[in-house]
Amino acid sequence: MSDFVIKPLSPVLGAEVLGVDLKKPLPPETRSSLSQAFLRYHLLCFRNQTLTKDDQLEATQQFGDLDVHVQSNRSADIPLIHIVTNLDEHGVPRQAIAAKGSVHWHTDKSYRTKPSLATLLYGVEVPPEGGETEFANMLAAFEALPKERQEKLSKLKVVHSWPDSVRRTNNREATPEEKANWPPVPQPLARTHSESGRKALFLGQHAAYIEGREEEGRALIDELEAWCTQPRFVYAHKWRVGDLLMWDNRCLLHRAASFEGDRHRRLMHRTVIQGTAAF
Secondary structure, X not given: OOOOEEEXXXXXXXXXXXXXXOOOOOOHHHHHHHXXXXXXXXXXXXXXXXXXXXXXXXXXXXXOOXXXXXXXOEOOXXXXXXXXXXXXXXXXEOHHHHOOOOOXXXXXXXXXXXXXXXXXXXXXXXXXXXXXXXXXXXXXXXXOOOHHHHHHHOOOEEEEOHHHHHHHHOOOOOOHHHHHHOOOEEEEOEEEOOOOOOEXXXXXXXXEEEOOEHHHHXXXXXXXXXXXXXXXXXXXXXXXXXXXXXXEOOOEEEEEOOOOOOOOOOXXXXXXXXXXXXX
């Protein structure tokens, strides 16, 4: 793998990796180079992969410990794989299923005391148009704010809440089991990236309110999310079959763009790497 190439995908974030086969064990020097690229670009796109579910699990574990999926849409044969698709039980594409995707800006599992470090999403079937995954660079967005405002925001905590999230975005109440498993958790509004030491705004659809400011806190969250998701901070990834994206949940928001879900098939396999408590 000494001939692999890393090329930037946009000025704001992301790089594609050519010449790496994730079915094979990564030599230490390759893994080190990829780790440095991950810190620099925050998102890596491994092109031209041909991965079974088992292959993806093994590839993920080369970068960290697997996180467990405790929600629905787990693969029946391998529960550690999360299925992201618009196909019904008969394999027919349905717009209603596509519309249930993660169309709101979010970072994975931010409602947990230990949010996910990284997500790996593999494109098995992708629509010919639409269906991009958009990413917002929360490090760049925070650093573009005036220093005085950075200091004020760094003193605040934002409460991430799964029950609040499903109420606002899915129009349903969380089940008693969900409430017990994921009670609201305060996170730093300006999260320190553990490896770079830089700060990133930590927001998304699970962010419910500012701790101690329940009334006006929602407006601040909405204002900051609008700031962070300006085009100058965003990269939209146009999928190709065989792409495996790995992104840093500590400093990126992401969401799925819409597509003609009743015409085009979309099938992705998702794995997640365990993280640590935010600070």
